[in-house]
Amino acid sequence: MxxxxxxxxxxxxxxxxxxxxxxxxxxxxxxxxxxxxxxxEVEVFETGVVEKLLVGEGEKVPxxxxxxxxxxGAATATVPESASVPESASVPATGSASVPVSxxxxxxxxxxxxxxxxxxxxxxxxxxxxxRRAHExxxxxxxxxxxxxxxxxxLDDLEGFPRGSAAAAIVGGRLRISxxxxxxxxxxxxxxxxxxxxxxxxxxQARDVLSAKPSVQESGKPVSxxxxxxxxxxxxxxRANDEIPHYYVEQSIDMGNALTWLREANASLNVxxxxxxxxxxxxxxxxxxxxxxxxxxxxxxxxxxxSEEVHVGLxxxxxxxxxxxxxxxxxxxxxxxxxxxxxxxxxxxxxSGALRSSELTSATITLTSLGERGVESVTPIIFPPQVAIxxxxxxxxxxxxxxxxxxxxxxxxxxxxxxxxxxNGHQGARFLSALDRLLQExxxx
Amino acid sequence: MTxxxxxxxxxxxxxxxxxxxxxxxxxxxxxxxxxxxLDSMDILRWVQGIHKALGVEIPxxxxxxxxxxxxxxxxxxxxx
Amino acid sequence: xTTYRDAIxxxxxxxxxxxxxxxxxxxxxxxxxxxxxxxxxxxEEFGEDRVRDTPLCESTFVGAGIGAALxxxxxxxxxxxxxxxxxxxxxxxxxxxxxxxxxxxxxxxxIAVRMATGGGKQIAAQHSHSLENWYAHVPGIKVLxxxxxxxxxxxxxxxxxxxxxxxVFEHQMLYGIEGPLDIESVPPSPWRAAIRRVGNDLSLIAxxxxxxxALTAADELEKEGVRAEVIDLRSLRPLDRDTILESVSRTxxxxxxxxxxxxGSLASEISAILAEEAFYELxxxxxxxxxxxxxxxxxxxLEEAAIPQVxxxxxxARRSVRGG
Numbered sequence: 147m148x149x150x151x152x153x154x155x156x157x158x159x160x161x162x163x164x165x166x167x168x169x170x171x172x173x174x175x176x177x178x179x180x181x182x183x184x185x186x187e188v189e190v191f192e193t194g195v196v197e198k199l200l201v202g203e204g205e206k207v208p209x210x211x212x213x214x215x216x217x218x219g220a221a222t223a224t225v226p227e228s229a230s231v232p233e234s235a236s237v238p239a240t241g242s243a244s245v246p247v248s249x250x251x252x253x254x255x256x257x258x259x260x261x262x263x264x265x266x267x268x269x270x271x272x273x274x275x276x277x278r279r280a281h282e283x284x285x286x287x288x289x290x291x292x293x294x295x296x297x298x299x300x301l302d303d304l305e306g307f308p309r310g311s312a313a314a315a316i317v318g319g320r321l322r323i324s325x326x327x328x329x330x331x332x333x334x335x336x337x338x339x340x341x342x343x344x345x346x347x348x349x350x351q352a353r354d355v356l357s358a359k360p361s362v363q364e365s366g367k368p369v370s371x372x373x374x375x376x377x378x379x380x381x382x383x384x385r386a387n388d389e390i391p392h393y394y395v396e397q398s399i400d401m402g403n404a405l406t407w408l409r410e411a412n413a414s415l416n417v418x419x420x421x422x423x424x425x426x427x428x429x430x431x432x433x434x435x436x437x438x439x440x441x442x443x444x445x446x447x448x449x450x451x452x453s454e455e456v457h458v459g460l461x462x463x464x465x466x467x468x469x470x471x472x473x474x475x476x477x478x479x480x481x482x483x484x485x486x487x488x489x490x491x492x493x494x495x496x497x498s499g500a501l502r503s504s505e506l507t508s509a510t511i512t513l514t515s516l517g518e519r520g521v522e523s524v525t526p527i528i529f530p531p532q533v534a535i536x537x538x539x540x541x542x543x544x545x546x547x548x549x550x551x552x553x554x555x556x557x558x559x560x561x562x563x564x565x566x567x568x569x570n571g572h573q574g575a576r577f578l579s580a581l582d583r584l585l586q587e588x589x590x591x
Numbered sequence: 592m593t594x595x596x597x598x599x600x601x602x603x604x605x606x607x608x609x610x611x612x613x614x615x616x617x618x619x620x621x622x623x624x625x626x627x628x629l630d631s632m633d634i635l636r637w638v639q640g641i642h643k644a645l646g647v648e649i650p651x652x653x654x655x656x657x658x659x660x661x662x663x664x665x666x667x668x669x670x671x
Numbered sequence: 672x673t674t675y676r677d678a679i680x681x682x683x684x685x686x687x688x689x690x691x692x693x694x695x696x697x698x699x700x701x702x703x704x705x706x707x708x709x710x711x712x713x714x715e716e717f718g719e720d721r722v723r724d725t726p727l728c729e730s731t732f733v734g735a736g737i738g739a740a741l742x743x744x745x746x747x748x749x750x751x752x753x754x755x756x757x758x759x760x761x762x763x764x765x766x767x768x769x770x771x772x773x774x775x776x777x778x779x780x781x782i783a784v785r786m787a788t789g790g791g792k793q794i795a796a797q798h799s800h801s802l803e804n805w806y807a808h809v810p811g812i813k814v815l816x817x818x819x820x821x822x823x824x825x826x827x828x829x830x831x832x833x834x835x836x837x838x839v840f841e842h843q844m845l846y847g848i849e850g851p852l853d854i855e856s857v858p859p860s861p862w863r864a865a866i867r868r869v870g871n872d873l874s875l876i877a878x879x880x881x882x883x884x885a886l887t888a889a890d891e892l893e894k895e896g897v898r899a900e901v902i903d904l905r906s907l908r909p910l911d912r913d914t915i916l917e918s919v920s921r922t923x924x925x926x927x928x929x930x931x932x933x934x935g936s937l938a939s940e941i942s943a944i945l946a947e948e949a950f951y952e953l954x955x956x957x958x959x960x961x962x963x964x965x966x967x968x969x970x971x972x973l974e975e976a977a978i979p980q981v982x983x984x985x986x987x988a989r990r991s992v993r994g995g
Contacts, residue, residue, distance in 0.1 A: 324953055324955060325951045325953050326923050326953055326954040327954060328951075329951045343994075345955070345994020346993050346994045349994045351955065352923060352954045
């Protein structure tokens with residue numbers, strides 16, 4: 147019985163507006179109470195099912211008396227086997243206010259029968275205390291096996307449940323996993339991105355790795371390295387898509403000067419020193435980044451951390467279908483011949499699986515070039531925690547205007563994908579212009 | 592050098608570049624880039640390997656002449 | 672069964688009896704029988720030449736002990752508590768510890784120094800320090816911390832036998848504990864840690880007055896299905912890295928209990944060793960249970976709250992099992 151006035155000591159329960167078994171929500175009117183000030187509607191602040199009405203209509207009780215008990219649905223226990231409850235037990239909840247009820251009859255009007263899934267307003271049955279605790283523990287109730295009546299989830303059920311989800315184990319872009327667990331996973335060929343952590347804050351511990359089976363495909367064979375890589379890429383790309391607000395700007399670049407210069411240079415170079423056009427683009431991207439530091443950063447702890455050095459990650463597709471983007475450190479420095487040699491070495495090691503961990507983690511931006519097959523342009527997804535990506539299409543002869551004349555020129559479409567939390571289209575466009583300018587003077591690269 | 596020996600050498604150079612290509616997969620007249628998913632880096636490394644193994648230099652403008660395996664054999668045979 | 676203090680007395684008697692180079696000095700050790708009753712009866716047994724009451728001047732009598740050691744004696748110096756030893760630190764750090772080095776090996780300082788340490792008797796801020804880590808920091812000296820009756824006996828013998836300065840820290844709450852004492856058997860090396868309880872779920876690493884608390888905590892944890900290993904470090908300088916590393920490599924979790932303040936403690940040193948050498952074995956962050964970072968309170972309940980107790984050890988262990 148609420149206190150509805152400073153001097154109220156008792157109130158009369160004039161009328162119940164709900165019946166036992168009714169489902170109620172925060173804010174519903176549950177009763178009318180007669181006070182000196184008149185008839186007042188009483189709201190309920192819980193969500194659940196009315197289990198017991200403890201005070202009869204017309205009864206006067208002191209302030210503070212318990213009027214009713216609201217639970218998570220145990221009312222179903224009182225449904226007698228022989229009750230003529232219709233099979234499609236989808237009696238709407240709040241409508242029963244108009245039906246005069248006594249405690250036993252109302253049980254038959256209970257709207258949650260064992261098999262009904264229609265009135266699943268809040269998911270699994272759990273009291274507010276349980277829901278709050280689940281939220282604190284970052285546990286989804288849907289996965290918890292309830293040990294209470296009719297599968298009701300209790301606090302004890304939560305205490306024994308693994309906390310968090312695999313995704314929760316990633317905090318600030320880094321997977322929370324103990325060094326020992328990481329070592330075990332490596333030794334056993336278990337993909338840690340698939341392991342559910344049971345440690346605090348979803349940290350993956352040894353026991354989680356030990357109980358994780360190496361994923362098995364339908365054929366019963368263990369998952370191959372390339373399949374694992376595929377899944378890791380999928381996870382990373384999904385995350386990037388979810389978390390990073392991408393913007394895209396594109397520019398068509400006349401590659402005439404670059405390709406001409408390349409042909410002439412290669413003609414006089416030893417075959418072992420021959421250059422490919424990709425190295426020109428790589429170098430130009432790196433040099434352009436020097437003046438556009440906002441694109442050369444990593445997202446750490448909620449903010450971009452610009453890098454002083456430029457390490458362009460080169461997207462290398464692997465024959466099995468995988469993709470890696472190892473970094474060529476300090477891509478803007480050294481001679482082109484050096485860069486070509488380093489690039490060749492990196493690609494061959496990427497394809498033979500001999501990359502170094504620093505190469506896999508130090509890229510400050512990625513360059514992806516699909517320009518061999520005739521794809522005109524690419525709209526790439528940023529590799530977290532980077533904040534930008536450059537994608538190049540194939541170089542095609544196109545009609546181009548030079549000095550007022552239409553001439554065929556080899557043209558490449560370059561797309562910059564940027565993280566809109568860090569840079570904007572204007573900055574991206576300026577970067578592309580810089581790239582264009584650099585590629586017009588290949589001898590300076 | 593016989594045609595077979597050239598074939599074998601070219602094949603070896605190719606598998607050096609792309610270790611996961613099994614011999615049987617390579618059809619003689621198929622376009623190497625399309626058929627075997629080789630990109631310009633792979634082709635360049637193959638050309639470098641051929642140069643190292645057989646002393647035959649293939650300039651960039653002749654890349655079109657080694658588009659398929661049998662074309663490559665013919666090209667190299669004429670210059671070895 | 673003997674008490675800790677009686678075990679030390681037995682060791683003193685053996686040393687005074689068997690080696691004429693040995694003499695024992697300190698404040699109130701003679702006529703009074705020692706502030707903790709360790710040397711009760713020794714003056715009567717061995718006389719004033721062998722059992723000497725010193726003036727209230729730590730710097731002087733520790734210095735004199737160093738001098739005597741340099742002169743070929745085997746002095747056992749009692750500094751009443753580590754709190755007062757601060758007055759002799761210069762003698763220790765700048766003379767005892769470096770004499771061998773600075774003389775190119777010509778001089779050695781075979782001095783043994785015994786000190787009471789720790790808190791728990793409401794002797795408050797100036798008299799409850801645990802500064803073993805300050806001594807364990809210094810190359811040139813050795814530091815022992817007996818936690819059992821047997822070690823209290825054996826370690827003193829080893830300290831006197833050692834040609835270098837050895838500091839033996841006796842936790843003041845241990846003097847009255849009882850335990851078995853076997854003076855016939857060959858003692859194990861004092862420089863090794865001992866595994867007092869075997870377990871595979873986590874390693875509780877402790878020394879001196881904290882070892883018994885760790886054992887009690889292990890009993891508590893056993894009820895929850897957590898089998899804790901308890902390591903008694905015994906030697907603080909040198910630290911037995913091998914035992915510590917072997918244990919944590921097996922249990923993958925470590926909780927270090929140290930009655931000193933956490934900052935710059937031996938617990939920190941052990942944590943660093945584990946992080947350096949057992950990184951890939953760790954399944955949870957290393958936990959340190961130390962005295963709270965306050966001057967030792969006088970009020971009983973506050974002192975109890977400040978010093979590591981069983982409940983804090985158990986809680987740290989539980990957290991460790993949960994992954995940190």
